[in-house]
Each structure stands twice: as structure tokens, then as C-alpha cells.
Amino acid sequence: MNKISEEWLQCKLRKIKSFTKYVRPESVLDTVLGTGMEAEKVIKLNQNENLFLSRDFLHSLLNEVINEVDLRLYPKEGETELKDALGKYVGLPSDCVILGNGSDQIIDLIVRSFLGKGDIAISIKPTYSMYKWSVNHIGVKYFEVPLKEDFSLDVDSILELAKSNKGICFICSPNNPTGNQFKLEDVKAIVDSFPGLVLVDEAYVEFAKDSLVRFVKNYENLVVTRTFSKAFGLAGLRVGYALSNSEISNTIFEYAQLPYSLNCIGLKLALKVLTEIDKFKKSVEELKEEREKLTERLNSIKDVRAFKSDANFILFQSLKLYEKVFNELFNKGLLVRKIGKVLNFDGCLRVTVGLPYMNNRLVEILASISE
Ligand SMILES: Cc1ncc(COP(=O)(O)O)c(C=O)c1O
Structure with a gap:
């Protein structure tokens, strides 16, 4: 490539790099590499996917x-x-x-x-x-x-x-x-x-x-x-x-x-x-029921405050250092999303409503961190 076209290319790349970067959330593979855990054991609750559909x-x-x-x-x-x-x-x-x-x-x-x-x-x-x-x-x-x-x-x-x-x-x-x-x-x-x-x-x-x-x-x-x-x-x-x-x-x-x-x-x-919309609606109803139960359970954990949700995820505040909470969950193979400060609520995390066994694990780990 000649010098002029190289300068042109670098200039364009610099411009592209001035845009906001999209940082992709952690994947199952990231967790496997980070923890050594088997992929099947990872519980991925960080992108609001619907796990109620088999x-x-x-x-x-x-x-x-x-x-x-x-x-x-x-x-x-x-x-x-x-x-x-x-x-x-x-x-x-x-x-x-x-x-x-x-x-x-x-x-x-x-x-x-x-x-x-x-x-x-x-x-x-x-x-x-x-x-x-x-x-x-x-x-x-x-x-x-x-x-x-x-x-x-x-x-x-x-x-x-x-x-x-x-x-x-x-x-x-x-x-x-x-x-x-x-x-x-x-x-x-x-x-x-x-x-x-x-x-x-x-x-x-x-x-x-x-x-x-x-x-x-x-x-x-x-x-x-x-x-x-x-x-x-x-x-x-x-x-x-x-x-x-x-x-x-x-x-x-x-x-x-x-x-x-x-x-x-x-x-x-x-x-x-x-x-087949009725089958999909049924799974949405199951998820909503689980969402209400999970919100209540999260709120019963010391130092955790969960907000009411109309979606398939729940925002919750942790009064413990939220980075520590995230890492603790990550190390145990459970992925949630770091959100940080929401209005006046510090240390927020977001979790997808998972299947009952996944939510049990989440509650169990959060409760153990709060002790
Ligand atoms: C509010 C909101 N809108 C849009 C999307 C993107 O959805 P899609 O997978 O259709 O691009 C998301 C994905 O997380 C979302 O949270």
C-alpha cells in the first residue's frame, strides 16, 4: 500500500475508533475460560434471553x-x-x-x-x-x-x-x-x-x-x-x-x-x-410467575433490594460492593449484568429471570455473600 492510501486508511480507522465502543457482555465461553467450569454448568442470566422455552x-x-x-x-x-x-x-x-x-x-x-x-x-x-x-x-x-x-x-x-x-x-x-x-x-x-x-x-x-x-x-x-x-x-x-x-x-x-x-x-x-403462539404465551406466563417469586426472594435477602419488573429481568441493588457480588457470582458460574448507579441507587445489577433451579442458585449465592 502506498503512503497516501495508508494515511487515508489510518485516518478513517481513527475516526471509527472515536465512536462509542460496544463491549459485548460475558458469554458462556468467557465463564468456562475464567472459572474452568463445564459449559453445561454455567447459568447465563446477563442478556435477558428466554430460558423458559426448551x-x-x-x-x-x-x-x-x-x-x-x-x-x-x-x-x-x-x-x-x-x-x-x-x-x-x-x-x-x-x-x-x-x-x-x-x-x-x-x-x-x-x-x-x-x-x-x-x-x-x-x-x-x-x-x-x-x-x-x-x-x-x-x-x-x-x-x-x-x-x-x-x-x-x-x-x-x-x-x-x-x-x-x-x-x-x-x-x-x-x-x-x-x-x-x-x-x-x-x-x-x-x-x-x-x-x-x-x-x-x-x-x-x-x-x-x-x-x-x-x-x-x-x-x-x-x-x-x-x-x-x-x-x-x-x-x-x-x-x-x-x-x-x-x-x-x-x-x-x-x-x-x-x-x-x-x-x-x-x-x-x-x-x-x-x-404456535399459545405455547409461547404459556412460557411467558410461567416466567412472569417465577419473576414475582424471585423478586420477593431477592427482597428477603439482607442488603439486597429488588425493584418491581414488567419484563423478563429484575434490577436489584446490592449494598455490598457490587463488583465483589458480580465476581462472586461469576466465579460460581452465574452471569448477571453490572449496571452500577441507577439514579440514587448505588451498586445495581440486573438479572434475567431464569428457571427455578437457576434462581435458587442465585438466591443461595447472594444470601451467602450477605452473611
Ligand atoms: C430494550 C431492548 N431493545 C432492543 C434489544 C435488542 O433486541 P434484538 O435482539 O431484537 O436486536 C434489546 C436487547 O437486549 C433490549 O434490551
Whole structure:
């Protein structure tokens, strides 16, 4: 490579390195390497995956799909079928549906499509990190409005900040990492008055009580993103979708989304989920029951405070040094997520609601640390 092109390349790489880095959470393999434990013994509760669905059940659906797909063909029909089925599932016309390679990819697509010079992005604090990550990549200003002490939305401050600026407002509900779903009227108040697009991230909505989807057709500026990674157990396949009025979704689909952003297996398996939806709903009900039990059990441990959740994870505060708590759990093969300070609550960690034996282990280790 000549000197000029090398300088050009280095300059580009420096620019890329100025973006926010995404640090991937620990994997089962990291734990195996770090502890010497066998992979089967590791309990992975750090990414809000759904462990209530058995691998065998999902594999049986995958086997059916493998027999149905023709890998030689681009998956155009699969897209149309899934959009139709999702439209029926949520009660909207199929042209209100945008498909994406996980909801993260749709969030990134919306950011890149709608934000430009002079726009701003607003979100809440704390919340899901990918909004900031995507916004940072296009050099747009990102403002964070802290939640109120009870984890509710500070609607007035969000709207005050937006007064003289247009852009995107991100509301994650149920919110990651706090776990609570915001009041519908608060989110609607923001959608009503925000001078720009409001993206409501409903990645965990199946574990909560309500949804904003039925209001999508009443608003020009509302996009709701959802995923098959959480309640439907397909995190490994990367299937996400968004709902908005058909003008936004058609424009995004036709002009901004990469063609065939989902593969034929993901498309067909997501379709299977919708045809077998009762089995998935049953597992969500089981998880919710376990979530309530786990919250109560965590709260009964000395020096631990668990917050009420409407999602498939629980945020909890540990009055012991939270790094020590994390390490102690890690060394015993149990992965949780370090969150740190949330508003005035120091030392917070987030844990996915696992199967009863996993939660028993978590409670047992935390109780032993508290002694
Ligand atoms: C709030 C929230 N939105 C979106 C996502 C990403 O989901 P997907 O797997 O569909 O990209 C996550 C994943 O953890 C999440 O917590």
C-alpha cells in the first residue's frame, strides 16, 4: 500500500475508533475460560434471553423449517408472509410492518434514516444503550433526561428539552434496565407533543400489561420496535420488527432497509412462532410467575433490594460492593449484568429471570455473600 492510501486508511480507522465502543457482555465461553467450569454448568442470566422455552421445542420447529426452505432462493416470499402474519398478530395492515435483523438493526436504521445535521436525540436515563450508540455514530447530539425517583417518566423535562429542537425521542418501555413499563398516558403525552419521531422500544412488551401498538395508526410520528429475541426465544436468529403508519414503514422498507436483511430460516421460524403462539404465551406466563417469586426472594435477602419488573429481568441493588457480588457470582458460574448507579441507587445489577433451579442458585449465592 502506498503512503497516501495508508494515511487515508489510518485516518478513517481513527475516526471509527472515536465512536462509542460496544463491549459485548460475558458469554458462556468467557465463564468456562475464567472459572474452568463445564459449559453445561454455567447459568447465563446477563442478556435477558428466554430460558423458559426448551431447546428441544425450538429445535423441533427449526427442523420443520429446514424442510420447508429452499436456501438457493432470495427470501422475498418469506418477508411477505411474515409481514402479513405480524399484521394480523398486532391488528394492523401488513404494510405498517418493518422487518429487521433484530430490533437493534431497525433502531439503527431509523436513526440513520431520520437524523441529520441540526437534529437532536433525546432519551431517558438509565435506558438501553444502543440508542446512544447509534446516535453517536452519526454525530448527532444525544440528551438524557433522568427518570423520576419512582422510575416514572419526567414528561415535562423531555418536552421542555425538545421545545426548540426536532429529532428522535427514544422511550424504552418496559425500560431496560429498570424493568418498569411506563404509564400509557405519559408516553402518549410525549408522542402528542414531541416535535419529531418517537421510537417506543417494546422489546419486553409480552411480559408487561399494555402496548402502544394500537395507537400507531393515530399518529404520524410513532414507531414501535419489537423483537423475537426475548419472549419468543429466537435471540440467535436475529428477527426484529417495527410498527408505524404505512407512510413511514413503506418509505423505510423501499428506500432505506437493506434488501433481504433477514434470512429465510429466521423468517420462517418467526412465522412458526406466530402459528404456535399459545405455547409461547404459556412460557411467558410461567416466567412472569417465577419473576414475582424471585423478586420477593431477592427482597428477603439482607442488603439486597429488588425493584418491581414488567419484563423478563429484575434490577436489584446490592449494598455490598457490587463488583465483589458480580465476581462472586461469576466465579460460581452465574452471569448477571453490572449496571452500577441507577439514579440514587448505588451498586445495581440486573438479572434475567431464569428457571427455578437457576434462581435458587442465585438466591443461595447472594444470601451467602450477605452473611
Ligand atoms: C430494550 C431492548 N431493545 C432492543 C434489544 C435488542 O433486541 P434484538 O435482539 O431484537 O436486536 C434489546 C436487547 O437486549 C433490549 O434490551
